[in-house]
Amino acid sequence: xxxxxxxxxxxxxxxxxxxxxxxxxxxxxxxxxxxxxxxxxxxxxxxxxxxxxxxxxxxxxxxxxxxxxxxxxxxxxxxxxxxxxxxxxxxxxxxxxxxxxxxxxxxxxxxxxxxxxxxxxxxxxxxxxxxxxxxxxxxxxxxxxxxxxxxxxxxxxxxxxxxxxxxxxxxxxxxxxxxxxxxxxxxxxxxxxxxxxxxxxxxxxxxxxxxxxxxxxxxxxxxxxxxxxxxxxxxxxxxxxxxxxxxxxxxxxxxxxxxxxxxxxxxxxxxxxxxxxxxxxxxxxxxxxxxxxxxxxxxxxxxxxxxxxxxxxxxxxxxxxxxxxxxxxxxxxxxxxxxxxxxxxxxxxxxxxxxxxxxxxxxxxxxxxxxxxxxxxxxxxxxxxxxxxxxxxxxxxxxxxxxxxxxxxxxxxxxxxxxxxxxxxxxxxxxxxxxxxxxxxxxxxxxxxxxxxxxxxxxxxxxxxxxxxxxxxxxxxxxxxxxxxxxxxxxxxxxxxxxxxxxxxxxxxxxxxxxxxxxxxxxxxxxxxxxxxxxxxxxxxxxxxxxxxxxxxxxxxxxxxxxxxxxxxxxxxxxxxxxxxxxxxxxxxxxxxxxxxxxxxxxxxxxxxxxxxxxxxxxxxxxxxxxxxxxxxxxxxxxxxxxxxxxxxxxxxxxxxxxxxxxxxxxxxxxxxxxxxxxxxxxxxxxxxxxxxxxxxxxxxxxxxxxxxxxxxxxxxxxxxxxxxxxxxxxxxxxxxxxxxxxxxxxxxxxxxxxxxxxxxxxxxxxxxxxxxxxxxxxxxxxxxxxxxxxxxxxxxxxxxxxxxxxxxxxxxxxxxxxxxxxxxxxxxxxxxxxxx
Amino acid sequence: xxxxxxxxxxxxxxxxxxxxxxxxxxxxxxxxxxxxxxxxxxxxxxxxxxxxxxxxxxxxxxxxxxxxxxxxxxxxxxxxxxxxxxxxxxxxxxxxxxxxxxxxxxxxx
Ligand SMILES: Cc1cc2nc3c(=O)[nH]c(=O)nc-3n(C[C@H](O)[C@H](O)[C@H](O)COP(=O)(O)OP(=O)(O)OC[C@H]3O[C@@H](n4cnc5c(N)ncnc54)[C@H](O)[C@@H]3O)c2cc1C
Ligand code: SF4
Ligand code: SF4
Ligand code: FES
Numbered sequence: 001x002x003x004x005x006x007x008x009x010x011x012x013x014x015x016x017x018x019x020x021x022x023x024x025x026x027x028x029x030x031x032x033x034x035x036x037x038x039x040x041x042x043x044x045x046x047x048x049x050x051x052x053x054x055x056x057x058x059x060x061x062x063x064x065x066x067x068x069x070x071x072x073x074x075x076x077x078x079x080x081x082x083x084x085x086x087x088x089x090x091x092x093x094x095x096x097x098x099x100x101x102x103x104x105x106x107x108x109x110x111x112x113x114x115x116x117x118x119x120x121x122x123x124x125x126x127x128x129x130x131x132x133x134x135x136x137x138x139x140x141x142x143x144x145x146x147x148x149x150x151x152x153x154x155x156x157x158x159x160x161x162x163x164x165x166x167x168x169x170x171x172x173x174x175x176x177x178x179x180x181x182x183x184x185x186x187x188x189x190x191x192x193x194x195x196x197x198x199x200x201x202x203x204x205x206x207x208x209x210x211x212x213x214x215x216x217x218x219x220x221x222x223x224x225x226x227x228x229x230x231x232x233x234x235x236x237x238x239x240x241x242x243x244x245x246x247x248x249x250x251x252x253x254x255x256x257x258x259x260x261x262x263x264x265x266x267x268x269x270x271x272x273x274x275x276x277x278x279x280x281x282x283x284x285x286x287x288x289x290x291x292x293x294x295x296x297x298x299x300x301x302x303x304x305x306x307x308x309x310x311x312x313x314x315x316x317x318x319x320x321x322x323x324x325x326x327x328x329x330x331x332x333x334x335x336x337x338x339x340x341x342x343x344x345x346x347x348x349x350x351x352x353x354x355x356x357x358x359x360x361x362x363x364x365x366x367x368x369x370x371x372x373x374x375x376x377x378x379x380x381x382x383x384x385x386x387x388x389x390x391x392x393x394x395x396x397x398x399x400x401x402x403x404x405x406x407x408x409x410x411x412x413x414x415x416x417x418x419x420x421x422x423x424x425x426x427x428x429x430x431x432x433x434x435x436x437x438x439x440x441x442x443x444x445x446x447x448x449x450x451x452x453x454x455x456x457x458x459x460x461x462x463x464x465x466x467x468x469x470x471x472x473x474x475x476x477x478x479x480x481x482x483x484x485x486x487x488x489x490x491x492x493x494x495x496x497x498x499x500x501x502x503x504x505x506x507x508x509x510x511x512x513x514x515x516x517x518x519x520x521x522x523x524x525x526x527x528x529x530x531x532x533x534x535x536x537x538x539x540x541x542x543x544x545x546x547x548x549x550x551x552x553x554x555x556x557x558x559x560x561x562x563x564x565x566x567x568x569x570x571x572x573x574x575x576x577x578x579x580x581x582x583x584x585x586x587x588x589x590x591x592x593x594x595x596x597x598x599x600x601x602x603x604x605x606x607x608x609x610x611x612x613x614x615x616x617x618x619x620x621x622x623x624x625x626x627x628x629x630x631x632x633x634x635x636x637x638x639x640x641x642x643x644x645x646x647x648x649x650x651x652x653x654x655x656x657x658x659x660x661x662x663x664x665x666x667x668x669x670x671x672x673x674x675x676x677x678x679x680x681x682x683x684x685x686x687x688x689x690x691x692x693x694x695x696x697x698x699x700x701x702x703x704x705x706x707x708x709x710x711x712x713x714x715x716x717x718x719x720x721x722x723x724x725x726x727x728x729x730x731x732x733x734x735x736x737x738x739x740x741x742x743x744x745x746x747x748x749x750x751x752x753x754x755x756x757x758x759x760x761x762x763x764x765x766x767x768x769x770x771x772x773x774x775x776x777x778x779x780x781x782x783x784x785x786x787x788x789x790x791x792x793x794x795x796x797x798x799x800x801x802x803x804x805x806x807x808x809x810x811x812x813x814x815x816x817x818x819x820x821x822x823x824x825x826x827x828x829x830x831x832x833x834x835x836x837x
Numbered sequence: 838x839x840x841x842x843x844x845x846x847x848x849x850x851x852x853x854x855x856x857x858x859x860x861x862x863x864x865x866x867x868x869x870x871x872x873x874x875x876x877x878x879x880x881x882x883x884x885x886x887x888x889x890x891x892x893x894x895x896x897x898x899x900x901x902x903x904x905x906x907x908x909x910x911x912x913x914x915x916x917x918x919x920x921x922x923x924x925x926x927x928x929x930x931x932x933x934x935x936x937x938x939x940x941x942x943x944x945x946x
Contacts, residue, residue: 063908065910065921068921071920072918072920518857518875530875530899531899532896532897532898532903533904533911555855555857555897567895567907569889571891808852808854809853809855809860812860814860814894
């Protein structure tokens with residue numbers, strides 16, 4: 001181990017801050033953190049992110065923030081100098097310097113090139129506009145910025161064409177469906193993913209993709225992009241024109257060798273390297289990743305990069321000077337546009353003696369084919385059903401002898417379980433293909449004392465790519481920990497900044513009499529440090545615990561709760577007057593209409609909770625709009641009691657058996673504004689026909705024959721859909737009111753922050769909830785009733801703050817983005833003084 | 838950090854900003870969010886979230902970061918770097934003069 005001072009260390013420069021470059025550096029640091037003074041260059045202006053996940057970002061299932069592998073802090077923590085947003089344009093081999101486009105010259109002792117690939121642009125007329133780069137509306141799919149631009153543009157357009165029917169094109173097509181109404185995929189070859197799949201597999205995949213609503217054209221050669229100022233369509237070689245306003249190029253990649261070529265290195269299809277990843281003919285320059293060509297092969301998937309990174313790190317740190325890379329078997333397991341696909345080895349038989357085993361079930365979109373030579377598996381293609389892939393990959397990697405009865409390779413014939421069990425797997429069997437993590441790595445992490453699944457995932461990154469291996473990771477952790485798997489401690493904390501589960505936290509708050517969020521941080525957070533992400537949860541908890549005694553610090557509230565309206569995507573707010581039980585009057589409607597007109601409200605909308613939403617109100621206009629409305633707040637913004645939806649019930653409906661409207665109004669009147677760990681949406685319906693959708697509410701009430709009411713809890717019909725569980729059947733509206741309050745209070749006291757009832761009720765178990773709330777098994781019913789009654793007594797309409805703001809500038813605009821600026825403009829001091837003089 | 842221009846701007850009395858919160862100011866042609874931290878410190882950063890234009894002055898803050906109210910990207914108030922992978926924001930030197938007026942300087946057009 002070197003323990004040299006940073007200034008005396010050898011200098012390692014890495015060009016390319018993508019998946020291979022950053023991974024290599026991580027491997028180096030793991031082996032010998034003090035060996036090199038490291039400098040990294042990345043042309044993209046970001047830290048290091050997981051490129052694979054761009055498909056998920058495009059599809060809107062993953063946040064940009066969630067795909068970063070190493071944030072800027074990581075570079076700082078490891079003493080790495082990062083030049084982000086900076087391109088290296090020449091390597092001066094003679095003086096051992098790299099020249100970058102920010103004018104810097106950085107000396108190196110060792111240099112690693114990891115410049116990845118660039119999108120291949122087929123020769124299509126009209127792709128580029130002179131002097132402007134791509135034609136407006138034409139995008140490549142390679143970087144985070146490409147993805148951002150594509151989303152931004154596609155959002156305002158209708159029809160997209162994706163050129164290229166490989167992995168990338170399929171992912172792009174699937175993702176674009178989130179943003180445009182029509183997507184066509186054009187592939188120049190006869191079937192989709194033709195490099196990995198045989199024809200029947202490609203056709204099966206096509207059928208599954210078409211079922212998702214993507215139009216597929218195979219054998220389609222795009223020759224021209226139409227449209228002068230903006231794209232209007234594409235033209236195929238056979239003359240067919242497809243109308244569209246967005247075009248995405250996903251026709252393949254080319255190793256990015258520009259820098260290596262300019263600098264006089266050996267380049268063919270990629271930068272030519274030997275088994276130590278050293279550039280041919282060089283002593284101190286290496287290349288890894290998609291830009292490297294090893295034994296004539298360049299790779300376009302991540303798994304081989306991890307193998308390369310390990311070898312290079314072993315070599316360059318002197319850990320194992322014999323480490324050698326011998327190429328990677330490319331076995332892919334992917335979810336392509338939502339369809340499971342796995343491919344390894346040959347895709348078609350080569351010799352007459354090669355045996356093929358095929359199974360197809362087109363209706364289910366399943367196709368499986370194996371190629372066997374001399375009793376060994378030499379190729380496999382699976383579409384739609386990849387349950388046997390773990391075993392097949394092992395058989396393929398290791399050349400295991402295969403069972404006599406070949407069907408056993410694809411089906412469970414009452415024999416061994418579908419997946420290889422964790423115990424059976426070989427140590428070097430790869431579990432996570434996205435991040436190149438083997439079973440052995442996971443076992444090692446557990447043996448080093450990480451005993452929670454999430455902890456192992458953080459440490460090894462297993463399961464953090466496409467996620468298809470998460471189940472297996474869990475099994476291995478469980479097996480390796482011998483049944484001693486721990487829950488991630490932070491997962492049980494109520495908020496991230498205070499390391500305590502809710503009951504302990506409440507206990508501590510009570511013992512010390514902590515009535516403000518800042519006092520909780522000061523006493524209970526590590527180092528007394530505030531944490532912005534914990535403030536809201538603590539504010540809600542303290543309000544619930546202390547009621548009127550709570551010391552309400554406004555900076556602990558989310559903006560919605562500071563101004564009592566819902567912030568919208570453009571920084572304006574939406575205003576929702578109360579409309580108990582969804583009942584309104586002509587006078588109220590008139591007033592709302594007049595106010596909307598007076599304030600030029602851009603949109604007036606009925607909400608899903610039976611109220612009227614005035615959208616697009618600037619913050620500074622809120623007090624006036626409330627004054628003009630002069631109605632109470634409908635609480636459309638908080639983590640709080642929201643509405644009670646009702647049907648017309650026995651008043652008018654010919655089926656109604658209970659007065660749902662009156663009961664709904666009574667409930668809303670009583671519990672309005674109650675804060676909680678999540679929002680609470682309720683409903684009352686006048687008969688089991690359920691017109692107010694009470695079965696899918698946090699608490700829903702249904703009138704049944706004989707004057708009785710059923711109460712359901714834990715339902716949801718938002719991002720999650722769940723039918724509520726029957727809590728109780730009661731005889732009177734009064735009992736409904738009591739049990740409603742008691743259940744809500746129990747939920748407020750015991751749910752985790754942001755845990756909605758649909759998660760809370762199943763977690764506790766409806767039987768337990770019922771025993772406590774209905775049968776008073778713990779003898780706390782009176783206390784719960786009293787606690788909720790206290791809230792009712794202290795209720796105050798938040799919109800009263802309109803006349804006396806609580807903080808200076810409570811309603812001052814924060815966002816004069818579009819029409820600059822609406823807040824007072826300050827002049828430079830000199831000018832201001834003149835003005836005063 | 839760049840400080841090409843040393844122009845100073847007087848924004849107003851510091852007690853215009855409630856403790857722990859921020860307010861937005863138009864300074865020259867830029868929108869600047871000034872945070873008054875709980876320990877009394879001041880921070881000034883560009884008021885517009887680089888992610889999708891969110892109003893950072895409406896965000897929740899602590900001694901270290903502000904969290905954008907729209908999609909929860911977080912930014913270090915001292916360096917402007919995002920801790921969640923968004924592009925960085927600009928930070929401006931800020932102080933209070935003897936009559937408790939907020940003064941911001943440098944780098945503004
Ligand atoms: C949308 C998408 C989905 C994918 N899905 C999968 C998948 O499911 N499974 C899979 O195995 N693979 C997938 N891949 C492929 C995988 O992302 C790549 O194999 C991998 O990223 C290659 O890593 P790399 O480090 O070699 O190149 P990159 O990750 O491309 O990194 C190269 C970096 O070098 C920088 N650079 C280039 N030139 C210079 C220069 N002169 N100076 C400074 N910096 C420079 C670039 O800006 C870039 O950030 C996918 C790729 C994309 C685009
Ligand atoms: S739920 Fe029953 S009572 Fe209510 S409107 Fe529907 S049919 Fe009528
Ligand atoms: S319903 Fe949900 S997803 Fe749709 S606009 Fe409203 S908040 Fe957004
Ligand atoms: S606009 Fe700030 S996080 Fe999205």
